[in-house]
Amino acid sequence: MMTSPxxxxxxxxxxxxxxxxxxxxxxxxxPKASPISRKERNDYADVRFTxxxxxxxxAFYTCNYKDAEADFEKALVVIPDNTFAISFLNAAAAHQGDxxxxxxxxxxDAVTTFPKNYVDHVRLGFSYMFSVRDRGLDAxxxxxxxxxxxxxxxxxxxxxxxxxxxxRSANRAKTEMLAAxxxxxxxxxxxxxxxxxxxxxxxxxQRGISYAIDVPNLVPGYADIQFHIGSLLYDLKQxxxxxxxxxxxxxxxxxxxxxxxxxxxxxxxxxYMDEKRCxxxxxxLDAAIKADTDAIYAHTLLQKLQGVCASPSPGxxxxxx
Numbered sequence: 001m002m003t004s005p006x007x008x009x010x011x012x013x014x015x016x017x018x019x020x021x022x023x024x025x026x027x028x029x030x031p032k033a034s035p036i037s038r039k040e041r042n043d044y045a046d047v048r049f050t051x052x053x054x055x056x057x058x059a060f061y062t063c064n065y066k067d068a069e070a071d072f073e074k075a076l077v078v079i080p081d082n083t084f085a086i087s088f089l090n091a092a093a094a095h096q097g098d099x100x101x102x103x104x105x106x107x108x109d110a111v112t113t114f115p116k117n118y119v120d121h122v123r124l125g126f127s128y129m130f131s132v133r134d135r136g137l138d139a140x141x142x143x144x145x146x147x148x149x150x151x152x153x154x155x156x157x158x159x160x161x162x163x164x165x166x167x168r169s170a171n172r173a174k175t176e177m178l179a180a181x182x183x184x185x186x187x188x189x190x191x192x193x194x195x196x197x198x199x200x201x202x203x204x205x206q207r208g209i210s211y212a213i214d215v216p217n218l219v220p221g222y223a224d225i226q227f228h229i230g231s232l233l234y235d236l237k238q239x240x241x242x243x244x245x246x247x248x249x250x251x252x253x254x255x256x257x258x259x260x261x262x263x264x265x266x267x268x269x270x271x272y273m274d275e276k277r278c279x280x281x282x283x284x285l286d287a288a289i290k291a292d293t294d295a296i297y298a299h300t301l302l303q304k305l306q307g308v309c310a311s312p313s314p315g316x317x318x319x320x321x
Contacts, residue, residue, distance in 0.1 A: 041184050044218040049078040053085055057221035060092055063255035068092040069099065080119045081155045083126070084188040084219065090130040103127055111142070121146035122155040129162065139163065154184035158193075165193060170201035188222070191215055195228055205235035216248075223252035227260035230267060239271050256293045266294045269301055278309040 044050055056071030072089040076082065093099035107124040114120055125142030128135035143159035150156070161176030174197050180190040191211045198208030209232040215225045226249030233242035246268050249260025256262055265288035272281035282305065288298040 042186050043079045043082050043184075044186060046078060049075050049082070049085075052078075053219070054221050056085075056088060056092075057219065057223075057252075060088060061221070061223055061253045061255055061257060061261075063095075063257060065092040065095040069096065081122055081153070083122075083155050083158045083190075086123055086126045086155075087189060090126050094130050094132075100127065100130060104131065116149060118146040118149035118153055118156065121149065122153070122159060125156075125159045129159070136163065136166075152183050154180040154187050154190065157183070158187060158189050161190070161193060165197065168201075170197050173197055174202075186218055188215055188219055188225075192225060192228065195232065199228075199232055199235060205232045208232050209236065221252060223249040223260040224258045225249075226252065227258075227264055227267070230264075234267065234271060239275065243268050243271055256291055261291075262293050263297075264293075265291070266297050266301060269298070269305075273301065273305060273308050276308060278305060281305055281308075 052071045052074035056068045056075065059065070059068035059071060069089060069092045072085050072092065075085045076089065079085070090100060090103070093103050104124070104127040107120060107127055110117070110120045111124050121142045125139045125146065128139035128142065139159065140163055143156045143163070146153055146156035147160070157176045157180035161173045161180065164170075164173035164176060174194065177190040177194045177197070180187050181194075184190070192215065195208040195212035198204045198211070202208075209229065212225060212229050212232060215222065216229075219225070226245045230242040230244075230246035230249065233239075233245060246260065246264045249258075250264040253261030253264070265284050269281045269284040269288070272278075272284060282302075285298045285302050285305070289295050
C-alpha cells in the first residue's frame, strides 16, 4: 500500500498571506459565512468562488505564490470559511518569507477585536497549524472556540480532525471529518482526509476511494488528489487507472511542489516494477532523478529494479499444476 509521504499540513506538501506583501491592517473581522442549509451548500457551484480558486491553484503549482495568495484571498471573500481555500492560502504564505507570520498576526488581531466571529477563529487555527513553531495547542483552542460559536461549522470539525490525524488518532479524526460532511457534503479536505484514513489506518481503500473519487469534479486543478486517487487505485490493483490518475497530477503540478509532483514518478515506477515493465520503470525513475523529486527513494528503487529485472517472469504453468 502506498502511504502518502507528506500530508497537506506537513509541507502542504504538501500538499499564504493576504494579497501581495500583506500590508499591516487594522483588525477587521472575516466576512461571516452566509447562512445556508446543509442540503443546499455547495461552494463549488459558485463561479465567483471557483474562478479565483482555480487561478490560485494554477499559480501555486507553478510556484507563483504571490499571485496564488491574492487569488485565494479573492475566493475567500466569496466563501470565507472554505477550508480548502484557507489551507492553500496558508500554504502559499508559508512559501513567502514573513507572509505567514503577518497573516497570523492580522488574524490574532481580528479574533481579539471580534471574538464571536467563528470564521476568524477557524482561519487563525489553520495559520497556527502551518506555523513552523509548535502551535498545536493554540490551533486546537481556536477550532474549539469556533465550534462553540457555531456547532454546525464544518470548518471547525475539519480543523480538529486534521489535528487528530497528526496525533495518529484515526477513529477520532474520522468522527470529526464525518461531522464536517454532515454540514458540508462537498468539503474537499474532509473527503481527502477520510480517503487517507480509510486507506492508511483502516486498510479499506475501497471505502477510501468513495470519498476521493468525486473531488476532481469539484476542484479540477487539485493535483494532489489525483496522486491520492492513484495510490488508492494501486491498492485496489487497478494499475492502468492508477497510472493515469498520477500522470494527471504530474501534469498539473508543474513546479513539483505538491505530493503528485514530489512522489508521482516513484509511485508510477513501483507499479511498473510490479508488472516487470523494467524499461518503463527505468525511464520513470530517471525522470524523477532528473526533476530531483523523491530522488533518494528513486535511487533505492533503481537498485531494487536490477533484481526485479534479473528475475525471469513466471511463465505459463504446465498442465496439471
